[in-house]
Each structure stands twice: as structure tokens, then as C-alpha cells.
Amino acid sequence: MPTGMMTGGGGSMIFYYIITGVAMLLSKLAGSMLQNRFRKYSASPINLSGAEVAQKMLDDAGISDVEIISVGGQLTDHYNPLKKTVNLSEVVCHQRNVAAAAVAAHEVGHAIQHAKAYGALKMRSALVPLVNLSSKFMPWVLMAGLAMATQGSPLILLVGVIMFATTTLFSVITLPVEFDASKRALVWLEGAGITQGEQHDQAKDALKWAAMTYVVAAIASIGQLLYYVMRLLAARR
Numbered sequence: 001m002p003t004g005m006m007t008g009g010g011g012s013m014i015f016y017y018i019i020t021g022v023a024m025l026l027s028k029l030a031g032s033m034l035q036n037r038f039r040k041y042s043a044s045p046i047n048l049s050g051a052e053v054a055q056k057m058l059d060d061a062g063i064s065d066v067e068i069i070s071v072g073g074q075l076t077d078h079y080n081p082l083k084k085t086v087n088l089s090e091v092v093c094h095q096r097n098v099a100a101a102a103v104a105a106h107e108v109g110h111a112i113q114h115a116k117a118y119g120a121l122k123m124r125s126a127l128v129p130l131v132n133l134s135s136k137f138m139p140w141v142l143m144a145g146l147a148m149a150t151q152g153s154p155l156i157l158l159v160g161v162i163m164f165a166t167t168t169l170f171s172v173i174t175l176p177v178e179f180d181a182s183k184r185a186l187v188w189l190e191g192a193g194i195t196q197g198e199q200h201d202q203a204k205d206a207l208k209w210a211a212m213t214y215v216v217a218a219i220a221s222i223g224q225l226l227y228y229v230m231r232l233l234a235a236r237r
Contacts, residue, residue: 012230019227023220030212037209038075041099041202042091046194050092050100057108057188058086066111070094077103079110081125086111098195102203105189106210109181120176131170134163142228149235157235161228168225171218178214182207 048056054068066084070093071077077088086107092100113121138160145157186204189195195203 016227019223026216034209037206038099042097044098049096050104053101054104079107081114098202102206105185109184124173127170134166138163154235168221171221
């Protein structure tokens with residue numbers, strides 16, 4: 001905890017601790033549920049591997065310039081719009097089960113968003129350079145800003161709040177991007193006959209808990225932003 005956070009603003013500090021504690025608990029719960037669902041639905045077999053599901057979905061969407069790549073780690077799956085690659089973790093890439101199919105189709109959902117110039121994805125991509133810059137300097141700016149705010153100079157804290165607001169906006173914009181990718185994945189999985197009935201419900205449940213991790217992250221970011229805004233307003237009185 002930066003020392004600047006410990007000076008003044010007793011009420012806002014309590015708020016900060018509550019928000020941080022609740023966010024940590026919710027994040028742990030969402031992550032645990034996601035891991036649990038992935039293991040559970042990995043025992044529900046289908047005929048195609050994750051990589052084959054991804055390739056078929058790309059083909060059906062008429063997308064031929066996106067490459068499917070196997071990457072290390074667990075649940076490290078993502079779509080890279082700069083390199084146009086669907087990056088699938090090894091278990092998702094090679095295994096033939098509902099969990100792998102759902103994750104693979106979700107990542108291709110992002111590739112389809114990119115191909116169709118989906119608005120929220122374009123906005124999130126445009127924010128990436130600014131978010132990267134803000135994230136690099138934001139902790140130091142906030143630390144200095146909180147310290148200086150106690151001396152009656154809130155300008156640096158204002159800059160830090162603006163930087164933090166940028167990362168919060170990114171977290172919020174990520175939500176429709178993730179939900180839309182899951183929607184595209186589920187519609188295609190059912191329409192292509194890859195998941196039906198109970199297995200389709202399993203795919204929907206797996207993607208729901210994956211989305212919950214982003215929801216928790218957004219809520220936590222909003223809560224922390226409110227804390228810094230409270231400290232800023234207190235310093236300006």
C-alpha cells in the first residue's frame with residue numbers, strides 16, 4: 001500500500017479497504033468457478049479439437065487471414081488483432097471436449113469482431129496505447145498525488161485520477177466485447193451442431209464464468225476509481 005494512501009481521508013480509506021476486500025473475494029470466487037467449470041466440462045467429449053473448432057468457425061465466417069497458434073499456459077487463450085492470430089492454450093488447442101470448444105469459439109468470436117469492425121472492439125483497441133502508458137506511470141503519479149494532496153496541492157492527484165479513469169474505461173469497454181464474443185460463439189456452436197442440448201448448456205455456463213472474471217475486474221476498477229475521486233474531492237475543499 002503506497003504511504004500516500006495512509007494519510008488522511010479516514011472514511012475514504014475504509015471505503016478503499018471494503019472495495020479491495022470484496023473485489024479480491026469476488027475475483028477468487030469467479031476464478032475458482034471458472035477453473036471448476038473448465039475441469040468439469042473438459043470431461044464432456046465432442047468430435048473436434050479446439051483448434052479444429054476454431055478453424056471451422058473461421059471458415060464458416062469466410063475469414064482466411066487469421067492463424068491459429070498453440071501457446072503455453074492454462075487459460076491463456078486470446079486473440080491478437082495486430083498479428084491476426086487466435087492463440088489457444090495447449091489443452092484448448094488439442095483436446096476434444098465442450099470446454100475446449102467453447103473457449104476456442106469465443107476467441108474466434110473476437111476475430112470475427114475484428115473482421116466486422118465491431119465498434120466496442122475498435123474503441124478498446126484505440127485505448128490500448130493510452131492504457132499501456134497510463135499503467136506504466138500511474139502508480140507513481142497516484143502515490144505522489146496523494147502525498148501532495150495532503151499539503152493542499154491536488155493537481156498531481158487529478159492527473160493520476162484521469163490516468164486511472166482511462167484504465168477503468170478500458171475495463172468497462174471490455175465487457176461488451178467479451179459478452180458479444182461469447183454470444184457469437186454460442187450461436188455458431190449450436191448452429192454448426194457442435195454443441196447441442198446439455199452440452200450447449202455446458203458451453204454457455206463455461207463462457208458465463210469466463211465473463212464473470214471481467215465483470216469483477218471492472219467493478220474493482222470502478223470502486224478504486226471512486227476512492228481516488230473521493231480523495232481528490234476532499235483535497236479540493
